[in-house]
Amino acid sequence: MSWSVFAPEIIVFAVALIALLIELDRDVKRPWLGYVIGMGFIGALVADAVLLGAGVTETAFNGGYRIDALAAAFKAILLAASALVAIATARVSIAGAKRGEFYLLLSLSVLGATMMASAGDLLVLFLSLELTVLPSYALVALKRDGRSTEAALKYFLLGMVASAIFIYGASLTFGLTGSISFTDIAASLSRTGMSPALVIGIITLLAGLGFKIAAVPFHFWAPDVYEGADVPVASYLAVGPKAGGFAAIIRLFVVALGPAATTWAPLFAIIAVGSMLVGNLAALSQTTVRRLLGYSSIAHTGYLLVGLAVVSGYARTSLIFYFLVYSAAVLGAFLIVLAAAPTVGESIEGFAGLSKRAPGLSFAMAVFLFSLVGLPPLAGFIGKFYLFSSAVRGGMVWLAVVGVVNSVISFGYYSNIIRQMYLVKPVASSEVSVPWPLKATIYFLVAAIAVIGIYPSAILTMLNL
């Protein structure tokens, strides 16, 4: 084992330390801090891409840590998203907090999420999970006003409940299989088969992780947190912890509990359908953009879980691909809110006539939303296409139908924003001024969504789909 395989984690940790040291010096104005942190994440991303490209597969610390393509793919998405968040927020005022504090907590949470993607046993998984969420509780509270404090408290309390449930499931699983290592659990499971007690173990493990990815019925925190937290924080939370959560779920269920796939696959189907329906239906009647995005992210968790309800490599690759395109679009949408909110507020009605006041931003927002709906030729279409076609291939046509119907429902609320931007007269005419790093990030995401939509093979060949 060479330490170089930990390069991404080491670099992210170094980034966190830099943020910490700079935070000590409280009097300096530092608009450049965002670029430094962003560059750090990009460095980690490059290191990760090298590992992915070289096909490095390694197990470290007695099976507690896995470095492989699955981990590298999720880390890449996570690190890219974090880098974009850091750069986009470089010249944005982060309310009520020192800039360094934000970047410190952000990089610690990113570190946790990258480790979560590589976790190879239950203990490492739990620790990295806590490392991901503890800084995010603080991140949500950063704004230090009533709403953010309330959201942080809810997030924290529910998160603690979820963690407790997870630990309970971990101990059950350990007791029944005699090991915390994923590979040993799998070996023991294929010898002894499933038992009712282990079913309880699986469900409670899933509850702990389902909380991180905001799956129904563990989703309640998401709308409150996405709305209450500062926008830069919310844009990270929509992607970061989810990436770690999905990587961990795939590894835990496919590797450790793989022999019991016929047992848990229907579980994911139920949760997928529940998440799609609850997320989409609740989003229909929202009046603020952020709350709408919160519910829509629950619905997208539902789409993504289709990739687990269908047990096949094709389905899992589709999941990873969809996670990428979802991340790009949802991050973009949050960044639009970040850019527009100071001028137009966050209510959907505030977006009225935005196309007149900020044509570029409106166009970008339309691209993000259409990609979330899944309209060709944008990336979201290809993503949904592969995800639902994996359901059809796996003999679960009904699940694909539910997914498509839900996409239609989602068109109702996404198109409402677009209608406001393009067809409703603006209430004011003041220009929307946006700091350039934020603007550049947004257009980068637009380009990425268009390119992936038109030429998906660029990504798909990397994922071997």
Added chain:
Amino acid sequence: MTYAWLIPALPAASFIILLFLGKRFGKWSHFVSVGAILSAFAISSFILYQVIGGRGSEVLIPWLSIGELDLNVGILIDRLTAVMLMVVTSVASLVQIYSVGYMKEDRRYHWYFACLSLFTAAMLMLVLSANYVQMYASWELVGLCSYLLIGFWFEKKAAADAAKKAFVTTRIGDVGFLLGLVVLYYAVGNLDVGSVLAARLAPAVATAASLLLFLGAMGKSAQFPLHVWLPDAMEGPTPVSALIHAATMVAAGVYLVARSYPIFAASGVAMDVVAGIGAVTALMAATIALVQRDIKRILAYSTISQLGLMMIGLGVGAYSAAVFHLTTHAFFKALLFLGAGSVIHSAHTQDIFEMGGLAKKMKGTAFTFAVGGLALAGFPGLSGFWSKEGILTAAFVKGAYPVFAAALLTSLLTAFYVGRLYFVVFTGSMRKNMQAKVHESPLAMVAPLAVLAFPAGLVGLIGSPLFGNAFQGFLRLGESGEHVNLMVMGLSIAVALAGLGFAWIKYSTGLLPSGLIKTSNPFFLLLKNKYYLDEIYTRGLVAPVVGGSRALFSFDSGVVDGAVNGTAWLTSKAGDLVRRAQRGQIQDYGLVMVLGIIVLIFWMLTFARL
């Protein structure tokens, strides 16, 4: 030769730049697009040079895999591609330079150049496509751009209508193209151009596929009965007409047939249909051109007629002669359209009988117009003569006498209407109200005319027997070499001179009494009304379709919309219900989480397979 992707990429980049930054470039927009197209022209020239040196290439990269269907995209370079690239880039370059002068006053100047760039990019992509799906996509993009450009002055209702008509009419052909691709896919298993053309198709399959593809070509290349969009397309800016008529849109159809030539050649029926449709189109359009009064419409019908001639060439197996005619026609027709634009720019009318004697004030335009006109008329020695000659000879040698007769008669009529056009517009005496305003056009417009005059007049020589039919030899595909048939050549010279001479007598000398042909003559009316095809389409096709749509619409708005609105209402009610579950009480949230876990556990223990 992988750098060939730059050829469409440069104009495409110009489109994107102008789309987003066009307002900032404003009056300087043309630098972006002209620069892009000139670079593309340079690269195309180099490619032609390499292809002449015997090189070619086919590069394919996987693009998308949908289930069992693997789609590739790529770049195919062979001799046909190299020729087409030269035609498209050179004409497009000159048209864009010309537009700098012609469109100077336009409000949407940058948008015009953006569209022009996209149009050119789409056409270049089409020509370079190594996969039929890629070709189809570019084909549609060409259609879209033609819609945008024909309807460029969309404030004018006629322009908006013409754009719609062009789009809808060509779409009918596109359906055929698409179905043809489906047939080919089932027969061959993939749609890469190379493997499709190399496949040995059963005769029935070849016939079906080629006829369906030809339907697509009929739409784009304005063949009877899908030609009706093209004359109306004159509502667009004149440089656009030049581009559409010479190098891009209408050439696409001929190119499709030429590219897919092995499929057509495998089916005798298909070849006969191509030749037959070509003959009908050529003759029909030439007769209509005789009586039109609008300078651009005369040229439009002439284009249709010449496209028919190219189809005749393809249909009788004169592949290289047809492509040769495409090439020469591109140059002299572009020249004629740009010349017409120059005339309109100065005279502010399109009715040729309101003009007259313009040659005195517009020497450059008149001279270059004469060169283009003579080339079109098949005046011995000029471009059109040599390329038409090849098609006529092939038809004659093959023994397709009806088609040969139609082509010969078309040549006679062509010479006559070209003569009429020139003599009425440029000779005789000038109207009083014209004298003050007529002037020669600015240099940006006349210079491209002068530059175009050389290839328009002389490009035919490289395919003439004087140079050993070099062009045809370069492209030859399963044909025996050219034989000069002196009788055909003699006939062809005779009809060209006869047509021009008669026009001269009729319109320039005044030897014949005017009113020789009564305007109430039924045949004259038939031609003037374009064989009433528009009326037939309106009454026979459009009216029933609109009527049917109305009926469906009332069903739709009553029953279907009712169902949809009902569903939407139900959905939003369900949404309210779900939203109410989220009251903000953290105790509730925790309770639902735990209850959810318990429900899942019970459900799993009861139903799941352990």
